[in-house]
Amino acid sequence: MTTALDRRARLLGPQMTTFYREPVHVARGEGAYLWDKDGRQYLDCYNNVPHVGHCHPRVVEAIARQAAELNTHTRYVHDMILDYGEALTAKFGHDLESMVMVCSGSEANDVALRMAQAITGKTGIIGTDNTYHGNTTAVSQLNSSKVPVGGYQDHVRQVPAPDNMEPVGGSREAQAEAFAKGVAQAVAELEANGHGVSALIVCPYFANEGFPTLEAGFMDRAIEVVRKAGGLIIADEVQPGFGRIGSHWWGHDKLGFRPDIVTLGKPMANGHPVAAVVTRHEILACFQDAFKYFNTFGGNPVSAAAAMAVLNVIEDEKLVENAADVGGYALGLLQEVATRHDVIADVRGSGLFFGAELWRDGKPATELCAKMVDEMRDRGVLLHSVGRYSNTLKVRPPCVFSRANADYLAEVMDAALGAVA
Numbered sequence: 001m002t003t004a005l006d007r008r009a010r011l012l013g014p015q016m017t018t019f020y021r022e023p024v025h026v027a028r029g030e031g032a033y034l035w036d037k038d039g040r041q042y043l044d045c046y047n048n049v050p051h052v053g054h055c056h057p058r059v060v061e062a063i064a065r066q067a068a069e070l071n072t073h074t075r076y077v078h079d080m081i082l083d084y085g086e087a088l089t090a091k092f093g094h095d096l097e098s099m100v101m102v103c104s105g106s107e108a109n110d111v112a113l114r115m116a117q118a119i120t121g122k123t124g125i126i127g128t129d130n131t132y133h134g135n136t137t138a139v140s141q142l143n144s145s146k147v148p149v150g151g152y153q154d155h156v157r158q159v160p161a162p163d164n165m166e167p168v169g170g171s172r173e174a175q176a177e178a179f180a181k182g183v184a185q186a187v188a189e190l191e192a193n194g195h196g197v198s199a200l201i202v203c204p205y206f207a208n209e210g211f212p213t214l215e216a217g218f219m220d221r222a223i224e225v226v227r228k229a230g231g232l233i234i235a236d237e238v239q240p241g242f243g244r245i246g247s248h249w250w251g252h253d254k255l256g257f258r259p260d261i262v263t264l265g266k267p268m269a270n271g272h273p274v275a276a277v278v279t280r281h282e283i284l285a286c287f288q289d290a291f292k293y294f295n296t297f298g299g300n301p302v303s304a305a306a307a308m309a310v311l312n313v314i315e316d317e318k319l320v321e322n323a324a325d326v327g328g329y330a331l332g333l334l335q336e337v338a339t340r341h342d343v344i345a346d347v348r349g350s351g352l353f354f355g356a357e358l359w360r361d362g363k364p365a366t367e368l369c370a371k372m373v374d375e376m377r378d379r380g381v382l383l384h385s386v387g388r389y390s391n392t393l394k395v396r397p398p399c400v401f402s403r404a405n406a407d408y409l410a411e412v413m414d415a416a417l418g419a420v421a
Helices: 004-012 055-066 081-089 104-121 175-192 219-228 249-257 281-291 301-316 319-338 367-380 404-421
Strands: 028-032 033-036 041-044 096-100 124-128 156-159 199-203 230-238 263-266 275-279 342-351 352-362 385-386 392-395
Touching: 041 404, 055 301, 081 096, 081 275, 096 104, 104 199, 104 230, 104 263, 104 275, 124 175, 124 385, 156 175, 175 199, 175 219, 199 219, 219 230, 219 249, 230 281, 249 385, 275 281, 301 319, 319 342, 319 352, 319 404, 352 367, 367 392, 367 404
Parallel strands: 124 156, 124 199, 199 230, 230 263
Antiparallel strands: 028 033, 033 041, 096 275, 263 275, 342 352, 352 392, 385 392
């Protein structure tokens, strides 16, 4: 009998990613829950795409209403993209008042890199050595998990990423300066080989690096080095943005720095393919002059309506405040779980983006973490792993996650650790 997985491998390729030893065949979602085709319910502690909850009725209604009225590209003038642009940029400081709407975070980061190259006239790019920024040819040069065919190009440098358990510089206190020294070395190499520095691009929550605990000001010295060399700062807010971290709308505000360009994606329209680049007006104008960029589907009326509905729901349902409240509560619960399980070496996070790092016998417990991901799935809770060694359990649920959901997560994690550890 041909299974869905057989069909998937044939149609989408044998290496098409699936989560879990036994993949979940999803059928529907609502709020913080998913159901599979057999009707089994799962608590979704992983998906940041449905930022305001799976199938939020206000987002669904906005998409349907606008699709029934008008959908076209941005070479026609329409109000929805302008209304949304004004509402979105009002959430930013630092003169970030102009935007380009695209369809994915990969596209947004690709455009951001070209913006930096256009206005600086330089081509060098700096990222961390444990990161991910997307799938286009340009941004795949920054990804640490897969070396691009032909190797990394000469205009790209990766610097040691911050970390809680193995901090750059040997201690958390020394980490900011050590990170800045790595950036300075990359700047020197790029200037020596003639590329110069167009930009440093980071996720301000260092999400794929394992979301280490960093204080405001951590980036200051590194940013000073880049700006002195004439480069720009790009903040990839695809994961921490839109209030997920609870304390602030944006990760760069939590770390206390001023980016020149901000990229947005996944949570922006609750699953509708919407992303954006937000920047200063002069940077956007220079980019448009250099590249004559146009995106057929970016900023179409339906996408803009979906994104506007998400903004409104975040405000009306006070989801930033919910992220702060429930995230802090959940972190406390995981710290209690950690007192009963020695394999939990560190519990950390901010808002509704938190987790637990697993170590055993002085080493990253990568295999145990993989077992935990599958054990939690088998017990009805979906989460995943992250970090340099894939030994950190990552919890990043829809922002409608409740204290009751957090209670259940902690209860299941406690039992799962007892079963597999």
